[in-house]
Amino acid sequence: MSEQVFLLPDLGEGLTEAEIVEWRVAVGDTVTVDQSVVEVETAKAVVDVPCPYAGRVVALHGAAGETRPVGQPLITIAPADGGEPAGHATYREEERAGSGNVLIGYGTGHGAAGRRRRRPRLTVAPEPAPVPDSAPAPAPAPVAAASGPAAVPGGAVALVISPIVRRLAREHGIDPATLRGTGPGGVVRRADVEAALAGPAPAPRPTPVPDRLDAAPTGGADGPTAVGRVAVPVGEEDLVVPLTGVRRVIADKLSRSRREIPEVTIWVDADATALVETRRAINAATPDAPVSLLALLARICLSGLRRFPQLNARVDTEGQRIVQSRGVHLGIAAQTDRGLVVPVLRDAHLLTTRELAAALAGTTAAARAGTLPPARLTGGTFTLNNYGVFGVDGSTPIINHPEAALLGVGRIVDKPWVVDGQLAVRKVTQLSLTFDHRVCDGGVAGGFLRHVADCVEQPALLVANV
Template identity: 55%
Template sequence: MAQVLEFKLPDLGEGLTEAEIVRWLVEVGDVVAVDQPVVEVETAKAMVEVPCPYGGVVTARFGEEGTELPVGAPLITVAVGKSDVGEEPEGSGNVLVGYGTGTAPARRRRVRPTPVGSAGAGAAGGVPERGAAAAGGPADAGVPAGHGSMSAASPANGSAGAVAPVTRNGSASDGPHAEGPVPVISPLVRRLARDNGLDLRQLTGSGPDGLILRVDVEDALRAGAAQAGPAWTAITPTTLAPAPAPVPLTQPGAQATRIPLKGIRGAVADKLSRSRREIPDATCWVDADATELMRARSAMNAAGGPKISLLALLARICTAALARFPELNSSVDIQAREVVQFDQVHLGFAAQTERGLVVPVVRDAHARDAEGLTAEFARLTEAARTGTLTPGELTGGTFTLNNYGVFGVDGSTPIINHPEAAMLGVGRIVPKPWVHEGELAVRQVVQLSLTFDHRVCDGGTAGGFLRYVADCVEQPAVLLRTL
């Protein structure tokens, strides 16, 4: 006897709440094994293959390629067999790096509100029946706690037998979520509410089973901001005038192309915007004579062995400078009003890909030599180009190095990679006239720029860091003190 189980888009971790279907790896009717990848999705962090924790025959797929699905939405249904009467099949429980497919811990499972009306409503609108999954059975094993399932029937499909989603203003309680935990789609939404002093128990979620989505929190914040406006606006005569018509983004008849900000590009846009909003940054820069550094690199590579990259030498200089100025290897905890200094240097570096800008992280960069840094940079760069970086390789950085000189530009004012405290930018190295040992000469000159969070240090510390980096570039022998 076969049972149809539903596998939902699992928890993507790191505050990710949706993913775009890039490519289906199975067709309806295919036989899949336990933990076999069934779909390739792109998140705001990377492109990954999602394994299914059940083995059986694929009976349905949800979403076409290019469709963006939220966490908890159904991906596929699989017909599996029962070994014994009354025994429920279980998922493998295996976990991809950063992507859960097993049963969530019981202490974190969300308590679902009791639906209004019949609990046995079937599928509608051509969606396959969910079987035991509709009753919160084994199919829920693939969905982490805190993520509601997508209802197969909704008022939009016009099904007479559909069960309307239960809102938090149900008749069984005096107010929204008077008892029990508040169902929120992701920790990111919960944190957004907490940072803005919003009580989630006073909201009515628009998601399935009253699940609170990010749009619900944002709408509540906008409504609160409107109500908290200056008192004089209520009596100003201009408030009686009709609001001016919105200015169109393009003139009538003009052609324009709209490009959605989603996936990696959307995540980068959100992160840069947050950095500008929250971090009071400042930038200082200096020109340095990199002639001796280039000669030292040529000598290293001429000695045989693996070639040493210029980025690796600059990274080694950064880790030495951070050992002297640890204030810049930190982050600001806004809630606790504390500056958190890190003992390890997890060095991020900006990498441009066809999908957008990503910042892979070299773990424990302070403990690696030039050869080790070169090898790790090469590995992470190749993974970035192929879209195979894991969420763990894209998060957890404490300081970022940005070599924008590869684009042929001399200088820049970097935007700090939130929530870090500083970023070092390196321009192109080009021959320029330079006063060397009292005489005018042609030297290899580079511009270095440091953007730093003014909350973690003042200009003296930032200037000292940048000057030390410039000294090491001009005289690589200075590094011998820390090797």
């Protein structure tokens, strides 16, 4: 064997593509087994991809900023001595065993041999041509995606490699079978779908193709019947920022939350003077293990969720049921250079306050550095959002779908406050609770928020619930 092509591995978590952030090597460089060769950004995290082969780099498939589908060529390695690339045989054994050496956090293996799928027999429309299972594929040839081929009248299928392409076509009412693929072997690529979108729409007279198109369904009472296109001009001085990677997932998730969840926000002002003093006393006693205000607020949230478990839930719309989680997997909203992410502390209810403080510090630091694996960014049951760090008092945040509630905390500032009938200056914060009205009514939501406010004002109440 001479050259060996390393394909972008399965990223897990339902991810089907990754954007190349930075190549760690160049053509002509010599690499070793498991050396990191490229940094990629998925929809959930930024990860380094190690190469399972050793040898000389002869080709890099894709430039920085380019999105590569899973299963497509990433890098080509040639042996320095003309033989099989070092690590090749070992890699094949590790792949069967799931060594975890290909992509940090995901693993090389794909499970037992019984889980592997045979390549389906595909024909490319409009000229059907069978592709045998045993037919060798050239290096850049695509691997059939799990979503399968698109059906074409007459028994043929359109070769569409990426679920992203299939979804894009479906959202815009385009049948992939009507497109002529420009990819290797006639594969319908994203560019082919976008070219069809940019084509002339049915109109009495020709219309110039706009710089950007926003799809909008049109139709009668029976539902959408066609896809209309509304031109949104983009000036030469406008800054166009594509929605890719984490930013795109954030946009999709927030849009879905607003579409599906009937949310309500309630709020209350609370005197946080005692909470600030409690934190100061804890840290003075044990300065080597400081506790943050966020950790104390997390402890208060956990106390509230123990008393009001209805908010530690999600709505299963397909099963028409509400699922209350037994454990609390606490999400912490964190602002990073790549956008807002919500890392999750698994089984937070089992942690002490000091353990919460340490976990929060390590998790938020890793989130801002972009080193959290995707598994740490999913599976939350309740979110705590400290938007007070931005210098604001209040907010009506969007629930982190599919969770049912989110507690927001504003900045803590000196304000006039009545204490025992006398006006005094106190540390005051605004607390807000945004909740899914399907899981509970105002009595439960108000009870939870009042309990949180009472614990903020009288931290001693926590002792009875810890």
